[in-house]
Amino acid sequence: MNSSSSKLDNATLSLFKNVNTSIAISVIYIVITLMNLMGNGLSMWLLLFRTSPKTPSIIFMINLTLTDLALGTALPFQIAYQLLGYNWNLGPNMCSFLTMMFFTNMYCSILTMMAIGIDRYLGIVRPLLFRETRERKSLAIISCLFMWGLVLSVLYPLMTTDLTFDIPELGITTCFDVLKKNMLPSQSAWVAFLFCTCFVLFFFPFCITTFCYIRVIKQLGSDSKTAQKARAIRLAFIVLMVFTLCFAPNNIILLAHTIMRIFFKKSLYTAYKLTLCFSCLNSCLDPFIYYFASKDFRQKLRQIMNWRSLSSTESKMEHREVLFSMQSGL
Template identity: 80%
Template sequence: MMTGNSSSTKLDNATLSMLQNVNSSSSSIVISVIYLLVTVINLVGNGLSMWLLLFRTSPKTPSIIFMINLTLTDMALGAALPFQITYQLQGYNWNLGPRMCSVLTLTFYTNMYCSVLTMMAISIDRYLGIVRPMLFRQTRESKFFAVFSCLLMWVLVLSVLYPLMTTDLTFHIPELGITTCFDVLKKDMLPSVSAWAAFLFSMVFVLFLFPFCVTTFCYINVIRKLSRDSKTVQKERAIRLASIVLLVFTLCFAPNNILLLAHSVLRLFYQKSLYMAYKLSLCFSCLNSCLDPFIYYFASKDFRQKLRAIMNLHSLSSADSMKMEQRESLYSTH
């Protein structure tokens, strides 16, 4: 995102030079390659995950419902990425109109923040199931509550991102003969600096930092509980799950949100830019859609067993398998 000059249709020389050279830069090439790889891995991995979660995993516990919600957002991103790749290969020239630009931008950010909130919901579910098993037990095990929570996530994310749905995010640059999509924004997209501050605060702090703190708290306490009470199998799996989730937050989500805030402040008040760094971080934020299936593997015993069956990884005898299931079920929230 580059914040243009108020309502002016002209850009400063630095911005023009940056956009003129961006398509031939090494960063732009790296971004396009990463998007292409993410698209393939996303659609294959999440397509398999969705099939397993919908048709091969039963019962549909709250954790499974949260995973279905997460997979849905990931697949939507996978379907949108080819449009982003085409846009970049055409020299950052968007020719599909303002509405499609808004859909693409909204897909990127709803994927990121719905993923953040869904991971938080999964961590809370595991925390309550392992650390506080009697707290809100009936509510936590309710499918209706899980579905309601997913709907609430979508409402919250779309409410915060509402300006992206109501604004023309395309910007025609006659000097370069191109029309950008969410790469140049006018300051008057929002009515005041305070409105910009509220928008950025909601994205960075409400949709990212707060869920990150809650998720970290939950997994730290889960690991502590399992370290005291469980055997090595449960403890190692919990540590792997926590490590993957925290990796997704720190690698995929944190750089993008930090750079979004820093870049916006620099453009609004100091006419400076972190444009390419932000674009690269947005690219890395999409990697979460490739890592999410690993979260399902360690978070759901049923998903894990079905995946093993499909990949013919059953090396245990039936008796050993039953023993393993009994050991896993002690602290599993399915």
């Protein structure tokens, strides 16, 4: 992404001319799209039709799966755009719509994983508070609506701006790869936009999520529920891996690139483009979160896949967690 009004820097132009990079990114997107649609299609079916009751945790997972599937339907357009040499021919409205889907997935995923982490924290570390303050499914549904509202309000400039950019020297029209500096009215507006995307929608949720899972692991460490503790550790590892591998590089590079571009006329565009590509990997890893976060999802998936039944030791552990699972949806 370049905040530019007229002339592009050499790093951006060289990337547009680099066919090998374009093909490599397209291949990654193709693999992600296939894994996304298969994994999240199965997950959505299990969550909607095979998992009951619809606890708050399940509602959060449905919300996360919905955002992942939205990304899966948008990626084929990005693949075509890449293979056409960064030439967008579907018009500015479609460009803005698909860009919104792209980034809504990222930030709604971050907020939803934070909500799942808070849900587990309340269920395991603060069970009394959890029972007193939670009002069944309504709070989870309101939370999901709030997440979407927050993300869409922060990303509102993307909906109201023409994100296409003509590059006559290359004979192409880009989509979101070059942003006009006047997309926002002032430099302070750019600072506010960056603060909201990088800190409000990423860094703050990352800190909250990390805190919740550390406390959950510490709490389970004092109990004898070895199987539950092992799953909690694996879940925490996957969630934090998604944050550090998928979300952190892109948001850090986005912040650094935009600051360098606005204030120093330099670019980290190639690095940003690659980290944006890998940020989509979260949609492939989310089904693993469901597997370790939901006992009901885990059992239904085992039945569908005809996996061998649980060992006797793990079965006893699962049985001991039934009451807690019914209360907290974990």
